Amino acid sequence: MQSRKNFNSLSGGDTVQLTKTKEQLEKLGVNVDISLEWEPDLSNYDIVHLSNVTRIQETFLQIQNAKKQKKPVVLSTIFWPMEDFEKNGQIGIRKILNEKLSIDSIERVKAIARFCKDKEARNKSTKNLISVGYTKMQKYVLDNTDIFLPNSEIEMQKLCQTFHFSTKKYVVVPNGIDAEIAARKLGLPELTEFQQFKDAVICVGRIETRKNQLALVKALDGSSYKLVLVGAVSSNHQKYYNEIKKYIDKNENFYHFPYIQNEKLYQLYKMCRVSTLPSWLDTPGLVSLEAAAMGCNLAVSSRGSTGEYFGKDAFYCEPDDLKSIKNAIDLAYTNKDNKRLQEKVFQKYTWKEAAKATLKGYEMAMNRR
Structure with missing residues (x-):
């Protein structure tokens, strides 16, 4: 499993989802490691499980690395279109900018601001937001995913509608409780x-x-x-x-x-x-x-x-x-x-049920391989 650099320091729903699913997968006999690196050695792994289509800059680097090493990829999409929120839910100067700019331009402006403000942000992932573009990276990730793991049917529908594609290569993995x-x-x-x-x-x-x-x-x-x-x-x-x-x-x-x-x-x-x-x-x-x-x-x-x-x-x-x-x-x-x-x-809606569905996705990815 691979995720964002601040996966632990800024814990969120994705942190809980992956760590709890990992615990339950291990009870089903699956060996799981979590990595926050962009380009780790994957030679000891059968599958790469990525997460997040919204914070795409790190997922983009991780899937490039997985494909370079010829590993099947499953993706926990954790997706919902952000335009409505960015244009109507934000406040202050960010709301004004969002009303005028496309999502690509919004993310590029944010990336440039981070690049100028934070020395630690001056890296490949930030540079790609500026040079490659937000939606191009999203489309690359989607095009190179073997099996999608959305949290709901409607999430998968929104993903397909937003990026104009259709697929049956997915398993709905519910969010859960312990x-x-x-x-x-x-x-x-x-x-x-x-x-x-x-x-x-x-x-x-x-x-x-x-x-x-x-x-x-x-x-x-x-x-x-x-x-x-x-x-x-x-x-x-x-x-x-x-x-x-x-x-x-x-x-x-x-x-x-x-x-x-x-x-x-x-x-x-x-x-x-x-x-x-x-x-x-x-x-x-x-x-x-x-x-x-x-x-x-x-x-x-x-x-x-x-x-x-x-x-x-x-x-x-x-x-x-x-x-x-x-x-x-x-x-x-x-x-x-x-x-x-x-x-x-x-x-x-339990992590046990989520792990069962996730394992089904893994098996589908291995069969495609």
């Missing part, structure tokens, strides 16, 4: 330190424009809801957080925790009534699965694959509509505990 940990946490008594958040609304995720927490605090401003934000402030998003903090400071029922250990986070979910993610896109958001497993009702963005995962067992909102966000939370809050959704998560 079912053993979740089941164990369900059986534990409530933590007294979280008693004050009984029946609260929780939103877990890095503080950044894509996660849309500013719209969330605006939507609930002046309401009687207890709101708990959990997540570190992303780099380059301090001004965005400062706007959010204005609402936290004036609402005594609004709280922000930069970090809570995952073991304790399960217990916090169990205390809360609603988990919300009004983000600009989610596929579908690991935190939503974890929260649903602990009994939370969901108020989530309609963008992404949320509908495919949750169907009628969640309440949906539009990220650019404050009334829509508030309405989804109202509906989720007044809804009875949704045992059907909880059972669905434990049955279908």
